[in-house]
Amino acid sequence: MVEMHPHIQRLLKCIALEEKEEVKRYSLDQLHTLRSLKAEGLALHPLKVIRKSFGYADYPEIQFRLNFPTETNQFRDGVAIECFIHGEEPVKGVMMQMEGKSGEFRLFAPDFPDWIEEDGVGIKLSPDQRTTALMKKGLQELSTNNELFPLFTSIHNDALEKLPIPNRPLYKLTYFNQQLNESQQEAVSAIVQNEKICIVHGPQVQAKQPPL
Helix, strand or coil: CCCCCHHHHHHHHHHHHHHHHHHHHHCCCCCCCHHHHHHCCCEECCCEEEEEEECHHHCEEEEEECCCCCCCCCCCCCCEEEEECCCCCCEEEEEEEEECCEEEEEECCCCCCCCCCCCCCEEEECCCHHHHHHHHHHHHCHHHCCCHHHHHHHHCCCCCCCCCCCCCCCCCCCCCCCCCCHHHHHHHHHHHHCCCCCCCCCCCCCCCCCCC
16 A cells, blocks of 8 residues: 655644634533634524525525624635534534525535424534545545646655745636625636646635635
8 A cells, every 4th residue: 555645644634633623613512602602703593494495405494584683704605504402413504695684504414403493593603524524535535646646746845946936917807706805806816827726725714615
């Protein structure tokens, strides 16, 4: 069996550490009470369910509203969430939209939980295990990619002289999505400019999905 490239091993360890920290941050336990998560803007509770339907791939989708003003900036489209109620196993899902006091999310489950319309239902941010699973799978399979692996090894070969990165001007593009901020526009331009590989990295609440 071929030994994994040391930099791939290092990246996998970094992903594992990031997962561990996210689990700590978003957990409901003695150190992280529901009140503290709500104070940090990491949980919305309680919710009022106003509509249920089956959407993409027949996943349950729930529209809701809040009866109180609160911080919702971290509940952006595509963010991993868990729907919960005291005494029941939480259900993982993804945020679809949030505007003012109204929002919608999708659950990764075959049906709606029996308790979804009861008092005390809420959602909280959750570790983005789907994305990290894809990242780990990509790294683990990188050595078998005949095009990308040589590029990866050339970038991470410590014996090579570090070449200066050319400071090329970003392409001037016309953006159909007028809501993209300057950082998101730079990400789109960098992706267009780098055909082989381009890494867009950041925490799950930093709005990477709109540019992609």
